Amino acid sequence: MPLTSSPEKPQPLRTVVAALKDWVERTNAIWVEGQLIEIRRRAGASLHFLRLRDTLAEVSVTISASTAVLDAAGPLTEGTVVAAWVRPTLWPKSGSLTFECRDIRPSGEGRLLAHLEQRKRALQAEGLFDPARKRRLPFLPRVIGLVTAEGSAAERDVVENIRRRWPAAVLRIEHALVQGEKAALQVADALRALDRDEQVDVIIVARGGGSLEDLLPFSDEGLVRAVFAARTPVVSAIGHESDTPILDLVADLRASTPTDAAKRVVPDAEAERAGLEQARQRLRQAIAGRLEREARWLADVRSRPVLRDPGASVEIARERVTDATGRLRRAAAAAVRGEQAWLEHTLARVRALSPRATLQRGYTILTRDDGSTVTSVTQLEPDDTIVARLLDGEVAAAVIDIEPHDPEEEES
Structure with missing residues (x-):
């Protein structure tokens, strides 16, 4: 029954709130679509709060969901469009309107992203994205393999930039569909064909930008496993910087664009020529510096007296020998004279003492x-x-x- 009231007989707030709660909770649960703009998961709590906004209008509400409901929905991120089964309720203490979520599922593109996230996690658990298995690209590949759509802008960008950077580069191009149901299978077949060629040292898989649905073939599990099994290093050049298909994660190198891929696989001839010239110049300077140091050392050695007049040392040695010989002779003569005097003295003493x-x-x-x-x-x-x-x-x-x-x- 409707509540009556007047200034003299107002209704208690609790009565009004209780009536509103009773009226609101008569509404049945309903599926609604919106975009998650805030996710507040509280550690250790059984109830969590999310903010859901209409995809077109400036309308947003708070919804509550249990841990079990959120876990069942899989990984949810802010910005994901979801379909939520909600039932409106009123909190008596605050009088705030909220929605109790009993089920939540990614919707549209959000559902697709969630599916890709699950696939990504499964492949990551198998070690397909392990950085330790990624191979370095050769400095200058003999043959560059390219998988792309025939006549596409991606093909033109890769070829033109490779020719511009390294005119002598050799390319082998395998055309394949890069969009649609058969795209993943054709790209995988083209990749295997290039991988069998022993002359091919690196393979580029290139495609221009597009929507999430357009780039789905490059997240195909079969294609991802083909890239993982390839013996040749693979460069992924799919879409633009913001696009990240699963192929980017398993490839040995991710290039932000097809043009970037061309820059990664071959060096710049002009830059290498300039670097070579600089290296030659440094080498010439190093050799000239070494020769100058050695010349100074040689001049210093040649300026030494022993090399200016080699006979001088011999003359000095001769003088030393002559002086030493004179001292030796004088010392020997003095010794002989001393011994002779001693002998004569001793002989005189002997003679003085003899019976004769x-x-x-x-x-x-x-x-x-x-x-x-x-x-x-x-x-x-x-x-x-x-x-x-x-x-x-x-x-x-x-x-x-x-x-x-x-x-x-x-x-x-």
């Missing part, structure tokens, strides 16, 4: 006839035979008389 010198002074050596020396009169008896040894001979005599003397008395 005594005999020369008139003394005589007496011996018995048996040859024993007579030093005292006590050794003789009268009639003994004695021998007197003189300087020039010997005299034999007989002892007639013996007269002893006191040596002390003679000394005194």
Whole structure:
């Protein structure tokens, strides 16, 4: 029943809010479409809040969803268009209108993005995007393989830029559809054909920009696995900078545009020529600097006295030898003279002490006839035979008389 009220008898706020809640919650649940502009997932909470906005009008509402509902929806990101099964409700404490979400699913392009995200995660779990398996491109490939649509702007951009940067480059082009149901299969077949050619050192898969649906073939699982299995490095040049099909993730190199791919696979001839000229100039400068240093070193060596006059050192050595020889001779002569003086002195002393010198002074050596020396009169008896040894001979005599003397008395 309708509530009655007047200034004198107003209705309590709780009554009005309760009535509104009862009226709002009589509405059945309904599927609505909108764009997620805010996702507030609270850690550890069972209820989360999202902000949903109309895709055309400036109309937005808050919806609440449980953890189970959000997990069942798969990965949701802000900006995704979704279809949500909601039931309006009123929060009594704040009187705010909100919508209880019982199911939420990506809608349209959002559904497509969610499907691609699931495929991306599955392939990533298998290791197809592992950076460790990506190969480096050759500096200058022998043959460049190109997979693109016949007569397309992408083909023209790649070919013209490669010719401009490296005129001698060799290309092998395999044409294929790059849009539609058969595009992924044709691109994969063209890729395998180029991969079998041992002369092809790098393969470019190129296509211009387009909508998400237009670029779907380059997220095909079969094509992605063909790129992963290729022995030849693959460059992905699909769409523009903002476009990221799964092929970009599995390729060995992602180029933002077909023109960028051409710049990545071949060097710039003019830049390389300029670099080579700079290297030659640096090499010439290095050689000239080395020669100049060696010339200075050689001049320094040649300026040394030993090289200016090689005989000078010999002359100096000769003078040193002559001086040393003179000192040696003088030292030897002095040594000889010293030894000679010592010898003469010693000889004089020996001669002074020898019996012959005594005999020369008139003394005589007496011996018995048996040859024993007579030093005292006590050794003789009268009639003994004695021998007197003189300087020039010997005299034999007989002892007639013996007269002893006191040596002390003679000394005194």
